[in-house]
Amino acid sequence: TGEGSLASKGTGRGSRRPAGQPGRQDWSSWPHYDAAAAGFRGYWYPVTWSSHITGKPLPFTLCGEKITLIRDGGTVYALHNRCPHRGVPLSEGNQQFPGTVSCPYHGWTFDLPTGKLCAVITDGPDCRLTGKVEVKTYPVEERLGMVWVYIPVADEEPPPIDEQLPEELVSNGFVMGGRIEPRGGNWRFACENGFDEGHAKYLHRTALWRLFKAMPTWNITRIVPQGRWIFRVQDEVHWEADFPGVGRWSNKRWWKQQPPKETFNLGNTGKADKVDPTIEAQEFPGFASLSMPGVLRIAYPNFIHYEFYVPVDADNHRYVGVMVNFTEGWKTLGFYAKYLGAIRWLFHGQFSGQDAWMVDVTDAPPEKLYRPDISLTAWRNLSEEEYGKKLAAVGAAGPADEKTGPANGKKG
Numbered sequence: 001t002g003e004g005s006l007a008s009k010g011t012g013r014g015s016r017r018p019a020g021q022p023g024r025q026d027w028s029s030w031p032h033y034d035a036a037a038a039g040f041r042g043y044w045y046p047v048t049w050s051s052h053i054t055g056k057p058l059p060f061t062l063c064g065e066k067i068t069l070i071r072d073g074g075t076v077y078a079l080h081n082r083c084p085h086r087g088v089p090l091s092e093g094n095q096q097f098p099g100t101v102s103c104p105y106h107g108w109t110f111d112l113p114t115g116k117l118c119a120v121i122t123d124g125p126d127c128r129l130t131g132k133v134e135v136k137t138y139p140v141e142e143r144l145g146m147v148w149v150y151i152p153v154a155d156e157e158p159p160p161i162d163e164q165l166p167e168e169l170v171s172n173g174f175v176m177g178g179r180i181e182p183r184g185g186n187w188r189f190a191c192e193n194g195f196d197e198g199h200a201k202y203l204h205r206t207a208l209w210r211l212f213k214a215m216p217t218w219n220i221t222r223i224v225p226q227g228r229w230i231f232r233v234q235d236e237v238h239w240e241a242d243f244p245g246v247g248r249w250s251n252k253r254w255w256k257q258q259p260p261k262e263t264f265n266l267g268n269t270g271k272a273d274k275v276d277p278t279i280e281a282q283e284f285p286g287f288a289s290l291s292m293p294g295v296l297r298i299a300y301p302n303f304i305h306y307e308f309y310v311p312v313d314a315d316n317h318r319y320v321g322v323m324v325n326f327t328e329g330w331k332t333l334g335f336y337a338k339y340l341g342a343i344r345w346l347f348h349g350q351f352s353g354q355d356a357w358m359v360d361v362t363d364a365p366p367e368k369l370y371r372p373d374i375s376l377t378a379w380r381n382l383s384e385e386e387y388g389k390k391l392a393a394v395g396a397a398g399p400a401d402e403k404t405g406p407a408n409g410k411k412g
């Protein structure tokens with residue numbers, strides 16, 4: 001929809017829509033996106049830290065589906081978190097036998113890899129239901145120290161998770177620090193906020209992080225697609241300004257060093273003499289980029305910050321923010337010290353808390369967009385196109401075809 005998307009699409013309503021109802025009146029130009037209130041299905045999502053999942057089952061909600069995660073013999077399993085007998089959450093249960101989880105109510109016991117009922121403790125070995133009843137299972141992987149779960153569109157096999165991770169995280173060694181936090185508000189507001197060009201300069205004007213990483217007062221931006229990412233490219237950047245409420249902006253420390261188009265040699269200062277030959281150089285045309293299903297990448301010269309906006313349901317999301325430094329060996333100590341001593345508090349704390357506030361207080365007002373919102377409409381256009389392709393690939397109906405199809409985020 002391009003430039004035309006910058007105009008408001010309708011009059012909208014001033015009040016918060018009832019929980020669980022997808023969509024907003026003025027997103028009709030992006031029907032897939034509009035319908036994805038509880039997230040886009042067909043993607044791998046990070047759910048929690050790997051170290052949090054043990055033999056004791058824990059409950060999570062992802063794309064509106066209730067899931068229990070449990071570890072057995074080193075492998076993590078994900079099951080629908082409802083016992084098919086009387087609906088008690090399996091996350092309240094425990095492991096009576098290796099490789100299984102037992103419901104705490106009547107002892108129905110499910111095989112973890114298949115979800116099949118394999119024993120009924122209260123009905124003995126002759127129970128006729130064993131092998132005939134099952135609880136749904138979900139594909140699970142562990143990457144970046146986290147547990148990832150795939151939410152299918154229909155019943156399709158998941159693509160390899162590496163195809164959906166940021167490509168530089170698949171092939172390089174790195175160290176990482178991060179924060180996972182449940183947050184109020186819809187995942188789309190969190191995602192749009194992350195890529196929103198104007199907010200960094202105003203909402204974050206009081207963030208201490210800005211003392212270290214400056215932001216321009218305003219700029220002229222272009223959106224450049226590259227592979228599955230869209231990049232915000234700053235064509236014209238203005239550093240100096242004296243605005244009431246914003247104060248004097250003159251911190252040019254590292255932005256000024258950036259050439260218009262950069263090749264980052266990940267994990268170093270960008271200077272050729274410090275390149276680690278084992279690390280693949282990446283060419284990023286811009287500082288900020290975004291890809292499906294809501295992954296923000298901010299490429300600083302010596303580390304990359306990612307934000308995964310993980311849909312819980314229509315009114316809640318999970319913030320997964322990680323900072324990655326592409327070094328290995330003893331150099332990782334320096335990064336950890338910097339992360340724990342400063343970045344975790346300045347960025348993943350105060351700065352990111354300002355974003356969390358915005359998403360939490362935003363409901364579904366009508367919108368009237370302005371020029372810097374090209375970043376939002378470009379993202380919506382990207383997601384619309386990509387999701388249309390995904391649905392076609394798995395042979396599923398979209399919101400334009402079927403109002404209650406799986407793409408609308410069915411409830412678990």
Ligand code: FES
Pocket residue numbers: 083084085086087088103104105106107108
């Ligand atoms: Fe789970 Fe009865 S409700 S065994």
